[in-house]
Amino acid sequence: GVDHQIAPGQRVIIHGKKGPVKAVFGWPAIHTRINTPEKEPAAKVENLFLDCGARNKKEIEDLGVKVGSVVTYRDGFDELAYDYYIGRAFDNRIGGFMIAEVARLLKEEKKKLPFGLYVVNAVQEEIGLRGAEMIARRIKPNVAIITDVTHDTNTPMINKMIEGDTSCGKGPSLSYGPAVHNKLLQFVEDVAEKAEIPVQLRTVSRSTGTDTDSFAYANDGCPSVLISIPLRYMHTTVEMLHRSDIENTIRLMYETVLTLTPKTNLSYFS
Structure with a gap:
């Protein structure tokens, strides 16, 4: 996801038919x-525009840019x-990295x-969990372990009374909620305790806002658990993660997969 309010003044790449085209989100001085004295104009989808230096439609077309060309921010990776x-886009490229690391291990x-x-x-998680919906129907899993980012709530402008208390550097976050299978969640908590992996707990009242919601309710229902990694400044170009959380989230998923067996009892009635 992308927060449109961060766009003004950002450098971007337009991925045109003839190759990448450099551009900027312009914003008047x-x-x-x-504006009016009472209200400074805010960045909205309706007033954002890209400037790549072209002076007319033909020059735009000569660059290979057309309606529907994908645009990405130029900001890259760095260490603090x-x-x-x-x-x-650590949300959720970091999830892809971590599951790949589990497979590698x-x-x-x-x-x-x-x-x-x-x-x-x-x-397409951000626009309706579409990918998870399709793959859940295709492979019909018996158990699903989902990983995504969650908010570090210990930065300014976040109300912990509403969002809970989760911090970078204190381990992966485990969620309680309607889509999360309680016995599978307890199984993961037990794995974390045995492996001495620090975890944080949070609750969600309705949906998790992640692919967990697709897997949990797919087919005849699938026991699902969400293992999240705390993230600061979600949907900006400076999303922030802590190295230890990445390592511990990988370890927790890895140890969970190794501990599961076909005989693991996830029934609420036995």
Whole structure:
């Protein structure tokens, strides 16, 4: 997801038919913006525009840019003090990285699992969980372990009374909620305790806002659990993660997969 309010003044790449085209989200200088003394104009989808230097439609077309061309921010990865990383789209590229690391560890450690394991990086979560919906119908999983980002609520302008108390650097976050299977969640908590992996707990009153919601209610229902990694400044170009949280989230998923068996009892009635 992208917060439109951060767009003004950002450098971007337009991915045209003839290759990448550099551009910027323009924004008039404060001296010239049309406004009133009472209200400064805010960035909205309706007033955002891109400037790539072209002077007319033909020059735009000559660059290979057309309606529907994809645009990405140019900001990249960087490291900050005290083991923090920043970058764009950690939500949820970090999830793809972590599940790939779990798969790598399983292969390198030559682990033989007593069940089939699908490692899925689902698309279009932000616009309706579409990728998860499709893959859940196709593979019909018996258990689903989902990973995504969650908010670090210990930065300015966030109300912890509403959002809960979650911090970067204190381990992955486990969610309680309608889509989360309580016995599977307890199973993951037990794995974390045994492996001495720090975890944080949070609750959601309705949906999790993640692919968990698709897997949990797919087909005849699928026991699902959400393992989240705390993130600062979601949907900006400076999303921030802590190195230890990445490592511990990978470890928790890895140990959970190794501990699960076809005989793991997830029934509420036995």
